[in-house]
Amino acid sequence: MTVTVKLPTQLRAAAGGSGEVVVPVEGGTVATVIEALFAEHGELRERLTDEDGELRRFVNLYVDGEDIRFSEGLETAVDDGGEVQVLPAVAGG
Amino acid sequence: MSATNLKCRECGSQYELGAEYVCSRCFGPLEAEYDLTHLAGEPGELRRRIQGGPQNIWRYADFLPLAGAQPPSAGRRSSGFGLPAGCTPLIQADRLAERLGIGQVWVKNDAHNPTHSFKDRVVSVAAARARELGFDVLACASTGNLANSVAAHGAALGMESYVFIPSNLEEQKILATGVYGTNLVKVRGNYDDVNRLCTELSGERDWAFVNVNLRPYYAEGSKTIAYEVTEQLGWKTPDRIVAPVASGSLFTKIGKGFEEWLSLGLIDGELPVMNGAQASGCAPVATAWEAGEEVCRPVKPDTIAKSLAIGNPADGPFALDLARRSGGAVDSVTDEEIREGIRLLAETAGIFTETAGGVTTATLAKLAREGRIAADESVVLVITGDGLKTLDAVRDTFTSHEIDPSFDDFVSEVENTAVPA
Numbered sequence: 001m002t003v004t005v006k007l008p009t010q011l012r013a014a015a016g017g018s019g020e021v022v023v024p025v026e027g028g029t030v031a032t033v034i035e036a037l038f039a040e041h042g043e044l045r046e047r048l049t050d051e052d053g054e055l056r057r058f059v060n061l062y063v064d065g066e067d068i069r070f071s072e073g074l075e076t077a078v079d080d081g082g083e084v085q086v087l088p089a090v091a092g093g
Numbered sequence: 094m095s096a097t098n099l100k101c102r103e104c105g106s107q108y109e110l111g112a113e114y115v116c117s118r119c120f121g122p123l124e125a126e127y128d129l130t131h132l133a134g135e136p137g138e139l140r141r142r143i144q145g146g147p148q149n150i151w152r153y154a155d156f157l158p159l160a161g162a163q164p165p166s167a168g169r170r171s172s173g174f175g176l177p178a179g180c181t182p183l184i185q186a187d188r189l190a191e192r193l194g195i196g197q198v199w200v201k202n203d204a205h206n207p208t209h210s211f212k213d214r215v216v217s218v219a220a221a222r223a224r225e226l227g228f229d230v231l232a233c234a235s236t237g238n239l240a241n242s243v244a245a246h247g248a249a250l251g252m253e254s255y256v257f258i259p260s261n262l263e264e265q266k267i268l269a270t271g272v273y274g275t276n277l278v279k280v281r282g283n284y285d286d287v288n289r290l291c292t293e294l295s296g297e298r299d300w301a302f303v304n305v306n307l308r309p310y311y312a313e314g315s316k317t318i319a320y321e322v323t324e325q326l327g328w329k330t331p332d333r334i335v336a337p338v339a340s341g342s343l344f345t346k347i348g349k350g351f352e353e354w355l356s357l358g359l360i361d362g363e364l365p366v367m368n369g370a371q372a373s374g375c376a377p378v379a380t381a382w383e384a385g386e387e388v389c390r391p392v393k394p395d396t397i398a399k400s401l402a403i404g405n406p407a408d409g410p411f412a413l414d415l416a417r418r419s420g421g422a423v424d425s426v427t428d429e430e431i432r433e434g435i436r437l438l439a440e441t442a443g444i445f446t447e448t449a450g451g452v453t454t455a456t457l458a459k460l461a462r463e464g465r466i467a468a469d470e471s472v473v474l475v476i477t478g479d480g481l482k483t484l485d486a487v488r489d490t491f492t493s494h495e496i497d498p499s500f501d502d503f504v505s506e507v508e509n510t511a512v513p514a
Contacts, residue, residue, distance in 0.1 A: 048120070085289075088122075
């Protein structure tokens with residue numbers, strides 16, 4: 001199966017300039033999608049995760065528009081053809 | 094210019110003063126940094142200079158992140174130079190203090206700003222910086238007050254604007270935005286959905302999103318509340334601040350304002366105890382505080398305090414840190430308490446605030462009730478917006494008389510009728 005990962009402008013240089021990366025994955029969770037993304041664009045690993053491999057605290061991930069912290073976090077399921085979006089945490093209404 | 098660069102609050106990486114808001118190394122938020130050494134040493138002279146400045150936030154231009162010393166608008170009255178924010182009243186609310194059984198309560202009434210909320214402070218700074226950086230379009234993701242302010246500033250400055258709001262916002266806030274002739278976009282979703290869309294859009298359009306790509310400049314505007322409070326109190330800090338927490342930006346920047354001036358020796362005192370206020374229907378920061386955690390788990394907001402309904406507060410960790418460092422706390426109050434808070438401030442101080450002010454007042458009442466405020470303390474209550482923005486919150490909370498225009502009717506229907514308390 002394949003999943004589309006949407007990247008914000010700040011990360012595109014580390015992904016060959018592209019805002020959308022289609023990655024092949026086996027077993028669809030956010031964790032496997034992210035690993036597949038790192039396999040293609042190794043520089044992104046350091047940007048998105050800390051020394052312990054944990055997601056950095058100002059990185060927000062969405063599966064089909066829903067924040068993964070409302071689901072199962074990195075274990076949230078991603079369907080074939082689904083979309084994972086990476087965005088920095090900002091807010092202030 | 095005092096501002097020197099942007100700096101990542103997580104990893105310390107430095108950036109130029111451009112339209113950047115996120116560290117490209119670690120995704121941490123960027124914050125403006127200053128070199129204030131040229132202002133140190135002569136507090137008397139600096140105080141006099143501030144006092145001689147314009148009656149708006151630009152009297153504090155030395156501490157705001159613009160390239161110019163201050164925008165050309167600073168001392169002028171022409172709308173074409175922007176809207177004059179700040180210099181709002183600080184009122185000693187004796188009857189409120191008496192009702193709550195505490196020493197001194199001061200109300201910082203930011204409903205007195207041009208579009209009736211504190212957001213004019215942050216938008217003034219962001220819009221001025223947007224012009225310096227050459228942007229033609231202002232934009233924002235808003236829970237309402239920011240929408241009013243961006244639309245109005247765009248109109249005054251002659252800049253096109255795009256305002257994105259949750260589609261279920263209070264009617265008053267929608268009307269008081271659209272009237273300025275902005276491009277008003279109602280998004281079917283909550284604020285966090287709107288914010289996610291705008292974060293994505295900011296990368297695709299060359300616009301100044303005041304609270305996204307201009308955020309490091311925007312956020313600094315909130316420091317001016319701390320500056321004004323200390324100036325109004327005679328160049329000294331109050332003992333305690335009670336302020337609302339949505340994203341956590343206002344709360345943390347008030348703290349930053351005090352700390353900057355304390356380190357310069359410009360004011361007497363110490364960092365006030367900082368109490369944050371949230372609605373229990375959207376209390377990710379208060380919940381993290383209670384659990385002793387350093388990060389906030391996002392929530393789906395369900396509260397009448399829509400201007401505070403940010404379920405995913407970006408500055409939550411910094412708000413928690415400030416509350417902890419200052420000996421304060423972050424508390425939450427129910428929708429019923431919010432309505433009572435609005436009523437309490439109106440009845441005792443003659444100030445009608447919106448639901449966010451109800452949250453703040455109810456939190457002060459809660460702190461007083463629980464004996465968490467000492468009798469001799471001076472407390473500043475930060476009232477961020479006007480009650481006319483959220484009229485539904487007070488509907489059916491009082492009774493009235495309807496009579497024919499006759500003296501007899503007045504006596505029989507009003508004077509001789511006991512009004513239920």
